[in-house]
Amino acid sequence: MSLTDKITQKMMPLATAICENKHLTSLRDGFMVAFPATMFASIMMIIQNLPATFGFDKFLPDGFITFLNDFFGPIGNATMNVTALFVTFGVGYHFANYLKCSKIFAGAVSLSSFLLLLPFKTVKGQVYMPTAKLGSQGMIVAILTGFLATVIFAYPENKKITIKLPKQVPSGIATSFTSIIPSAASLLIFNTVRYLFTFTSWGNAFDCLFNVLQQSLVGLGTSLPATLVAVVAAQLLCWFGVHGQMIVGAITEPLLQTSNLENYAAFQAGKSLPHIICSTFMRIFPLIGGNGMTLGVVLV
Numbered sequence: 001m002s003l004t005d006k007i008t009q010k011m012m013p014l015a016t017a018i019c020e021n022k023h024l025t026s027l028r029d030g031f032m033v034a035f036p037a038t039m040f041a042s043i044m045m046i047i048q049n050l051p052a053t054f055g056f057d058k059f060l061p062d063g064f065i066t067f068l069n070d071f072f073g074p075i076g077n078a079t080m081n082v083t084a085l086f087v088t089f090g091v092g093y094h095f096a097n098y099l100k101c102s103k104i105f106a107g108a109v110s111l112s113s114f115l116l117l118l119p120f121k122t123v124k125g126q127v128y129m130p131t132a133k134l135g136s137q138g139m140i141v142a143i144l145t146g147f148l149a150t151v152i153f154a155y156p157e158n159k160k161i162t163i164k165l166p167k168q169v170p171s172g173i174a175t176s177f178t179s180i181i182p183s184a185a186s187l188l189i190f191n192t193v194r195y196l197f198t199f200t201s202w203g204n205a206f207d208c209l210f211n212v213l214q215q216s217l218v219g220l221g222t223s224l225p226a227t228l229v230a231v232v233a234a235q236l237l238c239w240f241g242v243h244g245q246m247i248v249g250a251i252t253e254p255l256l257q258t259s260n261l262e263n264y265a266a267f268q269a270g271k272s273l274p275h276i277i278c279s280t281f282m283r284i285f286p287l288i289g290g291n292g293m294t295l296g297v298v299l300v
Helices: 003-020 022-033 035-048 050-054 062-077 080-099 103-117 136-158 171-178 180-197 205-221 224-239 244-268 279-284 291-299
Strands: 121-123 126-128
Touching (some): 003 022, 022 080, 080 136, 080 244, 136 180, 171 180, 180 205, 224 244, 244 279
16 A cells, blocks of 8 residues: 555545534534625625725716725625624534524524524613624624524424424424424523623623634634645645645634735724635635645646
């Protein structure tokens, strides 16, 4: 047996375990739910900022620049700035597939549980939602909520602790009633968590997890050493006949996407971008033309 075959034999079980891990695959697929909207927003942002990028905004009428900002500006608010909502639903939906419960209701309950944790504020009788937490600041909460809410939802449903209806009832209505008790269990637990966080110094789950976990994980996962390890590992796996980027990406992509969203939020606020390494950086440099920059090899 050659050295390559020996290494492949050792690495294949690990690669297979990562590829088939239900949490990592649900996380990867959950993030892809947000991909169409965020991709569209990225293209629109490029178009919006073309004049300023190339320096000919000084030669255009003020009315045209105002039109670009008014027309393209709100797109980001409905896409990039609410990515955590897409991720929460996507993770819950795909994870439910592994837990053998209703996917659409698991996704919906995950989304409701996420919204339940938000620190709403009431000012002069008006209720306000902190929209900043629907984007990059709420990503770790979105991921954890998608998993935990689905686990709680699946338990009573799989144990048949549900409302039973006669067989004559249409399936759509019956499924909705069947999901009442599992949904109530998940929402009740998350409401309890929300209430308990009000007694902490953070006041809510978002600020706690963002400061304690998310910033550290993103900082570690998007550092130069971690990026070099991820890129080299992906190429090595490809060398042994395994789709390396799919395996490594299941671990790194959530962190890279989060750093991308933090860059977008900083750009909108007119601040300097906090991250050099993000999902856009990876696609433009290490991954352009395919793994190993194979497009360059073809051209040569």
